[in-house]
Amino acid sequence: MSEILHDTALIDIHRALGARLIDFGGWQMPVQYTSILEEHRAVRERAGLFDLSHMGELFVEGDDAGDALAAALITDPRTLAVGRAQYSMICAPDGGVIDDLIVYRLGPERFLVVANASNAPVVSEELARRLAGWRAVLDDRSLATSLVAIQGPAAAGVLGPLTDVDLAGLRYYAIAEGHVAGIPALVARTGYTGEDGFEVFVDWARGPEIWTALAEAGKSANVIACGLGARDTLRLEAGMPLYGNELDRATNPFDAGLGRVVKLEKPGDFVGREALARVARDGPAKRLVGLTITGRGIARHGYPVLAGERRTGIVTSGTHSPTLGRPIAMAYVAPGDAEPGTILAVEVREQPVSAEVVPLPFYKRATPAT
């Protein structure tokens, strides 16, 4: 493990804004600026600005790039139109998740793979190994890229006037090359908040300029800086998995309810195919569910889940939902306890607190993505 604590190019801006900084995945990152609740609400109601420069950006290019990625990942990036993106994962031969990813197709044989910060070095190494023998090369630009996201219903209105990318024509899970505030950028309509929003990739050194331009443009709409604390509550309400919580090496995509992501029928073999085909046939050993806590208490990561006296699973993520105003959680439980409406309990400080299995996500925005 690396001992170095990285700073993003925006560290001075975070400090000036009075951010509370934490070590996250080997990076010194803002967890909150003012209040997680305020930042969360800003994204649901207006828009929030996030520094996501800790994420890993891996560019894969070459005549075989599509075939090589199809063999390395559980999805089939060859089916993407240029300018579109897909949610994907890289799995171990036993089907365990090494990381969840977004794959963007930038050109006929040019892809951008975005990995989680804490996994980026591992994914980079593993992907490079899996590309060996293919006419495809990996360019790890994680430390050369700044990534700033603007997320929320007001995002398009703030970003629009700053960019030559046609945002009206940019669909959800699409990406385009252009400029933002005159700076060469990749603009993607993706995010991790359950809201409409954009992720803007630029050269490392241009990060502060992009941030400042978006912050200035967003002032009148009361767009505020948001930290990883709000990012976590936003993604949890949206039912999105977080690596290290819902996903890890001991979990396969079917466990996480993401079996649809696995393209077992795609042409060619891929790492994990045999194991995942077996899970698809036999069913997963555990199931990821949403819980609303109906008793007094907040379920947190690692708390046991009970079905009567029997321990049925474990909470992977839990918090007080700012939007719903009540505690929510995601948990792995035995398949027989996963049906919505099932009454379970979460053990909170040795006391059972009642909880009900509910469908995910907890929150869905009113205007669906196109």
Added chain:
Amino acid sequence: MVPADLRYTKDHEWVRVDGDTATIGVTDFAANQLGDVVFVDLPSVGKSVDQFATFGVVESVKAVSDLYAPLSGEVVEVNGDLGGAPELVNSDPFGGGWMIRVRVSDAAQVDGLLDAAAYERLTSEA
């Protein structure tokens, strides 16, 4: 500046002693460190609490923190407002955000607590 008439623990609780009754809460420093408080778990009336032992839990969006009793005694009142409005811990930590009142069992325990000046020193070093 923290109120001069209160005593403090190094775990950032405050106590106001009034005769044999003590009112207990957490300081503005603690509230600020916690972030938005969304849940407070307190003992019920009639329970006894022991000095420097945990008597409850305060949870923010992000974190769970134990509460430590500045003094030993029996709980005689619990701030019911915190059930519906836990944010009082952030907005008014020394007032409406108070947590419990106890009947003090050993008044001499107060001598083991920090005064305002000592507590200020502690938090300014933090």
